[in-house]
Amino acid sequence: MTYDCRKEGREEGSASFPCNVRILGLSGEKIDNVFYARTSPPLIGRFVTGPDGTPLAGPERKKRWHVKPDGSKRVEYYYDRLECWYRIPWVAVAVDGGGIVARSDDGENEANAVRAADDRIPSETADR
Amino acid sequence: MSYLPGKFGRFYLSGAGNVEGAYRWSPGFRRERLDTTNFESAVSTSGNNVFSEGTTGPLDTTFSVEMYVNPVNVNFFFPDATLTCSLFYRKNVALGYTGLIADVLDFSPNTEVRGVAKATAQLQTSGLVTSAA
Numbered sequence: 594m595t596y597d598c599r600k601e602g603r604e605e606g607s608a609s610f611p612c613n614v615r616i617l618g619l620s621g622e623k624i625d626n627v628f629y630a631r632t633s634p635p636l637i638g639r640f641v642t643g644p645d646g647t648p649l650a651g652p653e654r655k656k657r658w659h660v661k662p663d664g665s666k667r668v669e670y671y672y673d674r675l676e677c678w679y680r681i682p683w684v685a686v687a688v689d690g691g692g693i694v695a696r697s698d699d700g701e702n703e704a705n706a707v708r709a710a711d712d713r714i715p716s717e718t719a720d721r
Numbered sequence: 722m723s724y725l726p727g728k729f730g731r732f733y734l735s736g737a738g739n740v741e742g743a744y745r746w747s748p749g750f751r752r753e754r755l756d757t758t759n760f761e762s763a764v765s766t767s768g769n770n771v772f773s774e775g776t777t778g779p780l781d782t783t784f785s786v787e788m789y790v791n792p793v794n795v796n797f798f799f800p801d802a803t804l805t806c807s808l809f810y811r812k813n814v815a816l817g818y819t820g821l822i823a824d825v826l827d828f829s830p831n832t833e834v835r836g837v838a839k840a841t842a843q844l845q846t847s848g849l850v851t852s853a854a
Contacts, residue, residue: 598770600756609769614760626759639759647776648755670783670845674755688761 594632596685596695604629614685614694624683635682635697641675648674730786731807732797740797743788746808750818750850752777783826783845784808790830790838798828798842806844809853819853821846 597607607629616627616637626648629638641649650672659669685695732740754775762770791797797804802825809817823844830840 596760598758598760598762600758600772600775610760610764611768613762613764613770616760625761626757627761628759630760640755640757648757650753650755671753673753685760 594695596630597628599628610685610694612694613688615688617684617686619682619684624679627683629678630683630685630695630697632695633698634680636678636680637683638676638678641677651675730809732786732804734797734804740791740804741789742791743786745787746784748782748784748808748818750782782850783843786842786844788840788842790840798825798840800825800828804844806846807853817853818850820851823847 595604595607596610597604598609616624616630616639618624624637624639626642627637627639630636643649651674654670655673657669657671658666660666682697684693684697686692687694730743730746732743734740754777756775757773758770760770762773765771786798788798804823804825806821806823807817807819808821809819823846825842826845827843828840829842831838
């Protein structure tokens with residue numbers, strides 16, 4: 594199951610939460626500015642803001658076609674917001690009431706295994 | 722060769738003096754709207770998070786500079802070079818933009834034998850544009 598609330602580039606087949614929710618990590622810490630959450634394997638996407646709440650810009654320019662009114666096109670380079678993706682289990686809690694609306698699947702062991710595999714450094718693997 | 726004064730735009734490398742020769746710049750400043758919709762945004766009756774208007778993000782602009790080719794330091798405006806630009810609407814009046822870091826995207830000099838040694842450079846700022854005063 595995928596939840597996505599982006600204005601543009603929303604993932605096909607994704608759903609919305611029935612109410613506005615806070616995304617928490619398993620230890621209860623709040624994760625701000627989440628716009629994407631997948632249940633299995635767990636994945637969340639958030640954008641990063643500066644101290645004043647303004648989204649930070651990503652370090653790389655992106656490219657898009659800008660169509661002028663006369664129909665001609667030209668390449669435009671622009672900055673997009675800085676987005677971070679985490680493969681961590683999450684819980685969605687209703688802003689009003691605090692009930693659990695959704696959570697990442699309990700296949701956490703599997704997810705942890707995947708994460709561990711990704712995080713494993715080559716020397717560790719060689720020792721085994 | 723004599724140059725027109727840096728009346729509207731000044732270009733320099735760090736620690737170096739002004740790059741002479743530039744006589745016209747055409748700015749086109751733009752700000753990006755960055756979407757701030759997230760799962761905590763209010764939900765509409767259709768069950769979607771209400772899209773934010775977005776907040777204005779960093780400036781990101783490309784502008785072109787016309788110049789007489791500087792016979793001493795032509796490398797200043799070669800592609801891949803990075804310069805600092807201060808662009809003023811009036812000479813000596815802090816109205817405009819100052820201290821922009823810009824990449825040279827394109828440098829196209831006039832190659833006609835009988836032509837005046839002019840050139841046009843396309844510059845793009847690094848994303849942060851400071852307005853003067």
